[in-house]
Amino acid sequence: MEKMPGSRGCFVCGSPEENRRSLGVEIYWNEEENRTEITIRPDITWCGYDGVVHGGIIASVFDDAMAWAVRKTIDSWAVTGEISVRYLRPVREGKEYVVEGRVGRLSGRKITTAARMADDSGKTVAEATALFIRIPGGGS
Structure with a gap:
């Protein structure tokens, strides 16, 4: 798998050394499966309620994935036009x-996507869909 370089100032994938507020998530590209893969172990700083990860953080990780x-x-950047998240089970700190x-689908500048978060037993705990819009000129 190929490790993605991250974006310096990104809240999700930025380097904690350069951005102390970043979650420091590492994102990998699985060429064989044509998908990103991210392994996370949330800590207390990710929580909203005691021991339960804040839904906005889950949405942010989905957005980056x-x-x-x-x-x-598409070898180009796109921006999020719309995102929908379904929270199926609590995401817990330390797990x-x-x-x-x-x-999913490409249609002109529109790109539909999907994401899934699973626990250590493979059970889906949250899922998302989004519409991305390709940046004119590639935004490289």
């Missing part, structure tokens, strides 16, 4: 989860 899937699929992001 899908954005990097778009980047690898390991895997997030996968993939591109």
